[in-house]
Amino acid sequence: MEPASRLDHNHELSVKDLPYIVRWRDDRCKRCGRCTAVCPMLSIEPAVVVKRLVQSEGMTPEPKAARVVTTMVKQTTNIDRYCIGCGTCTLVCPNEAIEPEYNPQHKFNFHKNKGGHPYRRGGRRNDPLPSTLDRLRFTRISMLTDPALDAGRHEFRIRTYLGRILPAEELPVKMVNGKLEADRATGRFIPPVREIYPVIIGSMSIGALSPTMWEGLAMGITYLNEVEGMPVVMCSGEGGMPQRLLKSRFIKYFIPQIASGYFGWDEIVRALPHMVEDPCAIEIKYGQGAKPGDGGLLMAHKVLKLISEIRGVPMGVDLPSPPTHQTQYSIEESVAKMIQSMSMAWGFRVPVYPKIxxxxxxxxxxxxLVRNPYAAAISIDGEDGGTGAAYNVSMDTMGHPIASNIRECYLDLVRHGKQNELPLIAAGGIGKKGNLAANAAALFMLGASAVSIGKYIMQSAAWCHGDEMNRCNVCNLGKCPRGITTQDPKLYRRLDPEKVAERVVEVYKSLDVELKKIFAPMGRSMELPIGMSDGISTDDHAIAERLQINYVC
Amino acid sequence: MCRLAAITSSEYFSPIENITALETMKEGHDGSGMGLILKRLGGEFEELKDYPILSGICSKDGMKTLDDYMNKLGFKLKYAWTPKIKPVKGIAGRDHYFARVYDYPDVYRDRAFEEKEDLLLKTRLALRKFGENDESIIVFSFYPDILTLKEVGDPLELSGFFGLDKSPLKAKIIFAQGRQNTNYAINMYACHPFFIQGYGSMTNGENTAFVPIREFLMSRNFPGYIGYNSDSEVFCHILHYTCKQLGYPLTYYKDVITPLKQSEIDKRSDSEAARLLKISLRPLCIDGPNCVIAFAPDGTCLMVQDAKKLRPGVVGGAKGKYGFMSEECGLDSVVPQRDKSRDVFPMKYDMVIVRPDAQEVTVWNQLHG
Incomplete structure (x- = not known):
């Protein structure tokens, strides 16, 4: 018997199955077509429909039915063109006639595997609940016995160190006429240490990011350093950097990253003899919090001329990075060798640290790493970190939250008395709910020497739509409606790098004020309150116990 | 706020001078305890300077444990001092207050002083542990030429309780502190001044960076860095760590607890070393508000402030006698005839230093190194 599905559309999806339903208002729409033209997913399209219209025009009711052919904006139920909820249609609509609405009853994950291809996307873990970091409060407030500082008028030093720090017992110093002098005669290697702002812009590559986005970020941090005197640094992500930047004096504000694909490193090595300044540091990526154990992938359609030049690869080919470094077989040897090789490339003048x-x-x-004298730090990226492309299953279910990971690592360092020797850099979900300063300060108090941010700066400096309700999250497709994660000139020209730079500066200046507003009432100003765990509390018993902090209620 | 009164002199004087100075500074309730450390002792201790003095409090049972343990280690009691207790209403006396002078065990007699110091420290820590649960033994110091006396109560009443007004007990350096009512649970080990291997300190204020500093010190693998019933004990241990463990000159104590900005360090002649130790000793940076008064093994006394909040502190006096006080009225009580215009109120960069025998006061400025 022939199935009836052809007649009742039984095997098709309805908009109720999709994560976002487009609310379109016939009465407001002037049919200009801007929304359908701009939709990155082609989720909405102009449609022609026949309507039955009943009208009465005389003094007494004389209803007449007429069939009218009219146009409307229709949402597709094709799952390949699902509405991502970005709201670009709303942005361009002159009459406020259209907006996507989140559908909490959606069945998206049941269906987004057509052709046997699992759901892949960009973004972050789709978990809108507050993270542990957002459950922490600053409860040690300086009062009468210890007057609070004035965030507006007192001098604060919000800085940290990036680099391996020698224990005081091993410092090559000697006493000469009652004063200490550095003792070069000992031949003791003094590892390079940078003094930086403790909130780093984490690794996002040119390629994953559009040229305009990357340029905006780079201009922003350069301005912060050169004009505002804030030593904010930024990691390149895997994929190299423009030659002009590598050979400029501004390279000192950047941390080139080497990852498992080694993309861009031919060009970096070629630039080495021409570099006038050392980079801030080198990051070796071994893992990424959003997709642990998974390699990167820059899709062929993103590999245009600029990217191919920077990365040293042909145009239009997929660029997959393996899940792990192919030379890596043991942390004792190959990781140590890699750290040493990278250190050697810059004459041991540049801190080199791994990210896991x-x-x-x-x-x-x-x-x-503690036992490796050349390891300059360790960056740990928690599960709430972001990515440009990954499998949904990796993003949603793989990984480890950052709070307890950093805390146990810090306490482990304390047990060995090494808490000041190997800086811990925390990443992954900092500012998830917009509380950048609070999350960062809480991590310092749990033991981090610095934090890295990615998604926060994309949202605040470039208006990224993404959120934990799976809004947008199409960084992988190169269709970013804001022009942040695309190589399509039509899209990235939407993003003005000057405006991004301006926002980066605004974000850091306000972050600086907020950090002072946290540290001042807690009576801290001279050094970052690393490990000041008596300063924070939580109203959750289990969290308090795990993090070894106060429980309050 | 705690009241601090330290006096260094070329002549022996009675601790009653410190207590009188504390009394002039008194405002409000002040019964949380008083601590005294006497250094460069006179009187009956003058001839016993080479022998370690065990200072503390114990119960009858504790005394037996203490005696047994000291005998077992081979320490020989040479002299025992106890204050002449006069019961005072409101002060709950304990069984034994003591300062007992011992001769070293025979095997240690000819050993280096560093080895003897280690033995004294380990012995003190073992005794402390014996009495930890039931307070049957409380030991404050075990070191040559150092006598410590502590108890809960008003300082002036305590001086009557200990009979200090009539005692011949004298010294050339005496530190005294009166604790005020910001301390809830009164633990005798939380009472200033603190002492470890020749270094002593007392502090006014609250230490906001206490937890990271405590963690750093406790992870140095040095058995003496324990306790921390008071957040101020770390100031004494940082001094010990800086000068004894690391061997830095005394003034670097200031660089450790209140490091300069890099732009300021660059102007110092020892900038390279100062930068290195600033980075390596980052966890020891204090944020205050704290006024620290301390002494070094040779009898040098000093006063430093934190870099920003500053607690009351003044140093003044005349040749032969200088006072380090929380308030000027304390100085007026100790050295009334001094030239007040020469009193020093240390600010963020200063370390006020008076060498043994109190001939002059010098101010070391951190900016100049």
Whole structure:
């Protein structure tokens, strides 16, 4: 018997199955077509419909039915063109006639695997609940016995160190006429240490980011350093950097990253003899919090001329990075060798540190790095970190939260008396709910020496639509409606790098004020309150116990 | 606010001078305790300077434990001092207050002083542990030429309780502190001044960076860095760590607890070393508000402030006698005839230093190194 599905559309999806339903108002729409033209997913389209119109025009009711052919904006139920909820249609609509609405009853994950291809996307873990960091409060407020500082008038030093720090017992100093002098005769290697602002812009590559976005970020941090005197630094992500930047004096504000694909490193090595300044540091990426154990992928359609030049690859080919470095077989040897090789490339003048995903085994990595005198820090990226492209299953279910990972690593360092020797950099979900300063300060108090941010700066400096309700999150497709994660000139020309730079500066200046507003009432100003765990509390018993902080209610 | 009164002199004087100075500074309730450390002792201790003095409090049972343990280690009691207790209403006396002078065990007699110091520290820590649960033994110091006396109560009443007004007990350096009512649970080990291997300190204020500093000190693998019933004990241990463990000159104590900005360090002649130790000792940076008064093993006394909030502190006196006080009225009580215009109120960059025998006061400025 022939199934009836052809007649009742039984095997098709309805908009109720999709995560966003487009609310379109016939009475307001002037049919200008801007919304359908701008939709990055082609989720909405102009449609022609026949309507039955009943009208009465005389003094007495004389209803007449007429069939009218009219146009409307229609949402497709094709799952390949699902509405991502970005709201670009709303932005361009002159009459406020259209907006996407989140549909909490959606069945998206049941269906987004057509052709046997699992759902892939960009963005972050789709978990809108507050993170542990947002459950922490600053409860040690300086009062009468210890007057609070004035965030507006007192001098604060919000700085941290990036680099391996020698224990005081091993410092090559000697006493000469009652004063200490550095003792060069000992031949003791003094590792390079940078004094930086403790909130770093984390690794986002040119390629994953559009040229305009990357340029905006780079201009922003350069302005912060050169004009505002704030030593904010930024990591390149995997994929190299423009030659002009590599050979400029501004390279000192950047942390080039080397990852498992080594993309861009031919060009960096070629630039080495011509570099006039050392970079701030080198980051070796071993893992990423958003997709632990997974490699990167820059899709062929993103590999245009600029990207191919920077990365040293042909145009229009997929650029997959393996999940792990192919030379890596043991942390004792190959990781140590890699750290040493990168150190050697810059004459041991540049701190080199690895970045790993948050993991239950972070302490093992940490213990190993502690014993490696060339390891300059360790960056741990928690599960709430972002990515340009990954499988949904990796993003939503893989990974380790950053709070307890950093805390246990810090306490482990304390047990060995090494808490000031190997800086911990925390990443992954900092500012998830917009509380950048509070999340960062809480992580310092749990033991981090610095934090890295990615999604926060994309949202605040470039108006990224993404959120934890799976809004937008199409960074992987190169269709970013804001022009942040695309190589399509039509899209990235929407983004003005000057405006991004301006926002980066605004974000950091306000962050600086907010950090002071946290530190001042807690009576801290001279050094970052790293490990000041008596300053924070939570109203959750289990969190308090795990993090070894106060429970309050 | 705690009241601090330290006096350094070329002549022996009675601790009653410190207590009188504390009394002039008194405002409000002040019964949380008083601590005294006497250094460069006179009187009956003058001839016993080479022998370690164990200072503390114990119960009858505790005394037996203490005696047994000291005998077992081979320490020989040479002299025992106890204050002449006069019961005072409101002060709950304990069984034994003591300062007992011992001769070293025979095997240690000819050993280096560093080895003897280690033995004294370990012995004190073991005794402390014996009495930790039931307070049957409380030991404050075990070191040559150092006598410590502490108890809960008003300082002036305590001086009567200990009979200090009539005692021949004298010294050339005496530190005294009166604790005020900001301390809830009164633990004798939380009472200033603190002492470790020749270094002593007392502090006014609250230490906001206490937890990271405590963690740093406790992870140095040095057995003496324990306790921390008071957040101020770390100031004494930082001094010990800086000068004894690391061997830095005394003035670097200031660089450790209140490091300069890099732009300021660059102007110092020792800028390279100062930068290195600023980075390596980052967890020891204090944020205050704290006024620290301390002494070094040679009898040098000093006063420093934190870099921003500053607690009351003044140093003044005349050749032969200088006072380090929380308030000027304390100085008026101790050295009334001094030239007040020469009193020093240390600010953020200053370390006020008076060498042994109190001949002059010098101000070391951190900016100039």
């Amino acid at each position: 995903s948050g993991t239950r085994t972070a302490k093992a990595v940490l213990n190993n």
